[in-house]
Amino acid sequence: MSDIFLGLGGDERQALLLEKANRHGLIAGATGTGKTVTLQGLAESFSANGVPVFVADVKGDLSGISMAGSSTFKHADKLEERAKELGMEDYGYSDNPAIFWDLYGEQGHPIRTTISEMGPMLLARLMDLNETQEGVLNIVFRFADEEGLLLLNLEDLQSMLAYTAEHAKELSAKYGNVSRQSVGAIQRQLLQLENEGADQFFGEPALEIDDFMQTDEQGRGYINVLAADKLMRSPKLYATFLLWLLAELFETLPEVGDPEKPTLVFFFDEAHLLFDDAPKALQEKIEQVVRLIRSKGVGVFFVTQNPMDIPEEVAGQLGNRVQHALRAFTKRDQRAIKAAAETFRINPDLDVEAAITELRVGEALVSTLDEEGAPTVVQRTLIKPPRSRLGPVTKKERAIIRSISPVEGKYDEEVDRESAEEVLLKKIEDAAETAAEVEAKGKEEVAKRPRRTTSIWGKAAKAAAGAAAASAGTILAGKLSGRKSRSDPTARAASAAAGTIATEIGKAIGVPGLGRFARNLMGGLMR
Known part of the structure; x- marks a missing residue:
């Protein structure tokens, strides 16, 4: 049975079973106790075993995982001394295959999704909307869906809100109360998001989840490093993005049960941001995704300073634990130490509560799941040193790694195809032109002219053809991967086309929900 060596607890080898890695985990400890080094060592071990990894580089120093360490670098003597202490005779420096990502497109390939893919619930969380405002946002999405209008970027959503x-009066009659005040509040929040740079996150080409799950020619899993140092200035965007990513993985990946090794391992640094001020409905959604995503073969490791940052319902699902030192400066710290100690399986030879405050840098309390899925007895463990560089890469090294990335050129240029903003603008222009003609020629004369709007079949074909032409590179990549995800432009185009057709047919025969049904059906067929 394959495992990942974590370190030595006394004379006992501490390891994480690969087949239990999708049972999730926790890496906790105060600042400066070695959490990042533990994370780096785990990530490179997963990669060496052919498991793709996603990590958020919050402090900017995890990018070094892409480069081999060296005896000339800072702290090299400590790494080599630790390897010798652990009897790692095969210890040597090595690099890892890595792909750099950045929501802002500055330090890595841009990551984008569409407004429609994000959905109203996560957007409401991102914008701190109250219940009434979230209800209005749901109406906006519902209306756009029934009208076959694509919401791709913030401009599309702003246009829909203005419309x-x-x-408001006619929409209120059909969907429920829509107040101008609520719409205005949402618009102001969107402007704030735009000022924080969130507009760069929404658009196309949207991320293909398959690109997070690649291996190199040696069979090593790619380590996807998200540059999050700038992103952390907008903590709500950071948390919302990572929750969206988990939800996308859950909805896109097939059921695999408990595989021999994970499909993907996801490290969520600064995990408390996911749960801070989260409304109950959203927290329940998080708990559900974390609970069920393991059946997709995805392991989620939460990295945080205080284990109490993780709600009990989520913490109870974290079977693999690495607890670094905590400090007992405040009453909350003392409660955290007690709570952390109580989560471990008792070791009669170890005072866990006392040990948590005594651990030195690079030492941790470790408990993982055994072959039967039961937690092992907690052991005070010296954590193994990583083989890659501790510290960030240089700008030149980053540029080189980005240039040889397997997704080079796929996401770097934004695509702007016809969506809600353009459609609504055309409606306004047509209305203005028609009003001018009526004034000049009279209503009866204008009524004789041919209809401006093309048939629903023509609109559907135009939407599908436009998407296909704008997304040739992404379509080819999807064919090579052998599977289409929800973010495949072809699938979205077909879904939009089906929705346009079915919505109009539904209106004609009195079934207004038919458009949503057709889009959902087409989305499932193309997935």
Whole structure:
């Protein structure tokens, strides 16, 4: 049975079973106790075993995982001394295959999704909307869905909100109360998001989840490093993005049960941001995704300073634990120490509560799941040193790694195809032109002219053809991967086309929900 060596607890080898890595985990400890080094060592071991990894580089120093360490670098003597202490006779420096990502497109390939893919619930969380405002946002999404309008970027959503405000009375009659005040509040929050740079996150080409799950020619899993140092200035965007990513993985990946090794391992640094001020409905959604995503073969490791940052319902699902030192400066710290000690399986030879405050840097309390899925007895463990570089890469090294990335050129240029903003703008222009003609020629004369709007079949074909032409590179990549995800532009185009057709048919025969049904059906067929 394959495992990952973590370190030595006394004379006992401490390891993480690969087949239990999708049972999730926790890496906790105060600042400066060695959490990042533990994370780095785990990530490179997963990669060496052919498991792709996603890590958020919050402090900017995890990028060094892409480069081999060296005896000339800082702390090299400590790493080599620790390896010798652990009897790692095969210890040597090595690099790892890595792909750099960045929501802002500055330190890595841009990551984008569409407004529609994000959905109203996560957007409401991102914008701190109250219940009434979230209800209005749901109406906006519902209306856009029934009208076959694509919400791709913030401009599309702003256009839809402006349209909603102008037609609040008629929309209220059909969907429920839509107040201009609520629409205005949402618009102001969108402007704030745009000022924080969130507009770069929404658009196309949207991320293909398959690109997070690649291996190199040696069979090593790629380590996807998200540059999050700038992103952390917008903590709500950071947390919302990572929750969206988990949800996408859950919805896209097939059921695999408990595989011999994970499909993907996901490290969520600064994990408390996911749960801070989260409304109950959202927290329940998080708990559900974490509980069920293991059946997709995805392991989620939460990295945080205080283990009490993780809600009990989530913490109870974290079978693999690495607890670094905690400090007992405050009453909350003391409660955290007690709570952390109580989560471990008792070791009669170890005072866990006392040990948590005594651990030195690079030492941790470790408990993992055994072959039967039961937690092992907690052991005070010297953690193994990583083989890659401790510290960030240089700008030149980053540029080289980015240039040889397997997704080079796929996401770097934004695509802007016809969506809600353009459609609504055309409606406004047509209305203005028609009003001018009526004034000049009279209503009866204008009524004789041919209809401006093309048939629903023509609109559907135009939407599908436009998406296909704009996304040739992404379509080819999807064919090579052998599977289409929800973010495949072809699937979205077909879904939009089906929705446009079915919505109009539904209106004609009195079934207004038919458009949503067709889009869902088409999305499932193309997935």
